[in-house]
Amino acid sequence: xxxxxxxGFKTLLYKELLRFWKVSLQTIGAPVLSTxxxxxxxxxxxxxxxxxxxxxxxxxxxxxxxxxxxxxQNAFANSSSSLIQSKITGNIVFVLLPPISYREFYAAxxxxxxxxxxxxxxxxxxxxxxxxxxxxxAPLWVLIFTLTGGxxxxxxxxxxxxxxxxxxxLAGFQNFLIMPLTMLAGVFYSVHSLPVFWLRVSHFNPxxxxxxxxxxxxxxVSDVSPWLSLSIVSMFLAVLAALTLRMLASGYxxxx
Amino acid sequence: xxxxxSVRGAVKHYGALQALGGVDLDVAQGEFFALLGxxxxxxxxxxxxxxxxxxxxxxxxxxxxxxxxxxxxxxRRMVGVVPQELVFDPFFSVREVLRLQSGYFGLKRNDDWIxxxxxxxxxxxxxDANMRQLSGGMKRRVLVAQALVHRPPVIxxxxxxxxxxxxxxxxxxxxxxxxNEQGHTIVLTTHYLEEAQTLCNRxxxxxxxxxxxxxxxxxxxxxxxxxxxxxRIAGDLPAGLNGAAPERDGEHWVFASDDYTVLLxxxxxxxxxxxxxxxxxxxxxxLEKVFVDVMRxxx
Numbered sequence: 163x164x165x166x167x168x169x170g171f172k173t174l175l176y177k178e179l180l181r182f183w184k185v186s187l188q189t190i191g192a193p194v195l196s197t198x199x200x201x202x203x204x205x206x207x208x209x210x211x212x213x214x215x216x217x218x219x220x221x222x223x224x225x226x227x228x229x230x231x232x233x234x235q236n237a238f239a240n241s242s243s244s245l246i247q248s249k250i251t252g253n254i255v256f257v258l259l260p261p262i263s264y265r266e267f268y269a270a271x272x273x274x275x276x277x278x279x280x281x282x283x284x285x286x287x288x289x290x291x292x293x294x295x296x297x298x299x300a301p302l303w304v305l306i307f308t309l310t311g312g313x314x315x316x317x318x319x320x321x322x323x324x325x326x327x328x329x330x331x332l333a334g335f336q337n338f339l340i341m342p343l344t345m346l347a348g349v350f351y352s353v354h355s356l357p358v359f360w361l362r363v364s365h366f367n368p369x370x371x372x373x374x375x376x377x378x379x380x381x382x383v384s385d386v387s388p389w390l391s392l393s394i395v396s397m398f399l400a401v402l403a404a405l406t407l408r409m410l411a412s413g414y415x416x417x418x
Numbered sequence: 419x420x421x422x423x424s425v426r427g428a429v430k431h432y433g434a435l436q437a438l439g440g441v442d443l444d445v446a447q448g449e450f451f452a453l454l455g456x457x458x459x460x461x462x463x464x465x466x467x468x469x470x471x472x473x474x475x476x477x478x479x480x481x482x483x484x485x486x487x488x489x490x491x492x493x494r495r496m497v498g499v500v501p502q503e504l505v506f507d508p509f510f511s512v513r514e515v516l517r518l519q520s521g522y523f524g525l526k527r528n529d530d531w532i533x534x535x536x537x538x539x540x541x542x543x544x545x546d547a548n549m550r551q552l553s554g555g556m557k558r559r560v561l562v563a564q565a566l567v568h569r570p571p572v573i574x575x576x577x578x579x580x581x582x583x584x585x586x587x588x589x590x591x592x593x594x595x596x597x598n599e600q601g602h603t604i605v606l607t608t609h610y611l612e613e614a615q616t617l618c619n620r621x622x623x624x625x626x627x628x629x630x631x632x633x634x635x636x637x638x639x640x641x642x643x644x645x646x647x648x649x650r651i652a653g654d655l656p657a658g659l660n661g662a663a664p665e666r667d668g669e670h671w672v673f674a675s676d677d678y679t680v681l682l683x684x685x686x687x688x689x690x691x692x693x694x695x696x697x698x699x700x701x702x703x704x705l706e707k708v709f710v711d712v713m714r715x716x717x
Contacts, residue, residue, distance in 0.1 A: 173522050176518075251508070253506060257522065261492070418466065
């Protein structure tokens with residue numbers, strides 16, 4: 163057995179990056195615009211009425227949540243849409259025929275997803291400067307949660323893209339799982355403002371820890387300790403990566 | 419010499435359906451080999467297993483001595499597959515597609531060979547066109563180029579001429595024949611039996627996942643009374659043809675034999691018996707008749 167096909171991995175990564183870059187208006191511009199619309203509307207309605215963590219204005223509070231939401235949703239969209247399009251059009255065969263291992267396949271799809279998430283997140287943060295300047299107090303935490311959160315959603319995208327046989331199944335995965343988990347993870351509010359029951363429920367949502375840890379990187383305050391968030395997010399990533407790799411190794415829905 | 423392809427006890431089940439029922443097959447290096455069979459016979463399943471696109475339920479396949487599961491990287495480097503479906507990636511140009519495919523196989527600088535492929539397949543002018551802008555025939559040629567981009571010693575063409583016009587078909591076969599002359603092993607599946615008869619040295623026929631005939635093309639053709647004499651006569655067939663009993667086929671009488679001289683005797687006998695022959699033609703044995711006979715016997 164010969165060694166790793168690094169060129170195969172790099173080419174697949176490059177192909178995935180080129181794919182979304184060629185339609186960047188749709189894959190980067192559109193999500194930035196829609197996130198900015200959220201920011202514009204909510205900041206206009208609530209900014210003068212709400213402060214969070216004592217003294218943080220609502221618009222400023224909203225920025226990290228929206229940036230992370232953009233990272234997560236676009237990381238998921240990248241791998242899932244690429245895979246289902248390739249499966250449905252049949253061109254997935256071009257990446258199944260070459261000597262690319264399932265680990266290289268996974269790494270290329272997830273890394274491309276993370277990079278798209280980072281690009282869109284950065285775009286949202288840049289656009290948010292129109293409304294408020296929020297600079298990270300602890301950039302390392304921002305980076306760590308961006309990468310782990312992006313990798314988690316990139317992995318979920320691989321799972322969904324391989325599992326789904328039709329676009330509406332993928333839309334179901336996105337609308338009934340990814341979207342609620344993101345929206346209910348504290349993007350728009352601090353979970354401490356919730357009733358006790360919903361506060362406890364929020365702690366079972368792994369997306370909450372991604373967003374809360376990411377927000378800590380900006381303000382130095384968060385609903386739970388960033389170390390707890392990092393532990394839970396890392397465990398979640400490890401489990402998902404293992405699951406996705408097992409799925410790919412078995413050839414589930416890809417290699418008959 | 420190591421076989422180009424070696425299939426041992428290949429079995430594939432899809433639930434209750436058995437797509438391959440224990441196939442054993444060797445294809446020697448340099449052969450031009452045909453895999454024939456009706457729809458659902460298992461041709462594409464066998465090719466898919468050979469290319470690593472599906473996994474066998476039992477058995478093994480080696481390409482140039484490399485097991486397609488245990489040594490899949492080397493096995494995949496040894497084979498180029500032209501898929502049956504006209505698939506393409508709408509995001510990229512022809513050149514981008516070929517560069518990407520080269521990279522997947524670990525080839526970083528492959529532009530010289532890509533240019534050569536584009537020229538050989540008459541695609542140079544379309545090198546920078548998006549795949550969506552190409553005609554069906556051009557997309558088919560890009561698929562061939564993709565399969566060859568890593569210079570595989572074994573090339574598998576799964577019904578490459580389905581729905582393809584005559585000009586492209588002839589160009590494609592001339593190109594593939596050249597590759598075969600250069601030493602590439604070619605495996606072809608097709609429903610156009612005259613293509614297999616003309617091009618291939620050896621033929622396997624599959625039915626319901628099993629090989630029902632496997633021989634060189636000449637031997638397969640010899641196995642049937644393939645020579646025919648079709649005669650059209652004004653009036654009735656005269657009596658006294660030395661016991662010959664031709665078959666009626668519309669307005670023609672058909673004599674069959676594997677020996678030309680017998681047919682010549684029949685023709686002379688007809689004339690001597692006073693038959694008014696208005697038309698006659700001699701037919702050579704063809705693979706279609708062999709195919710029909712083999713499939714019928716396999717029922």
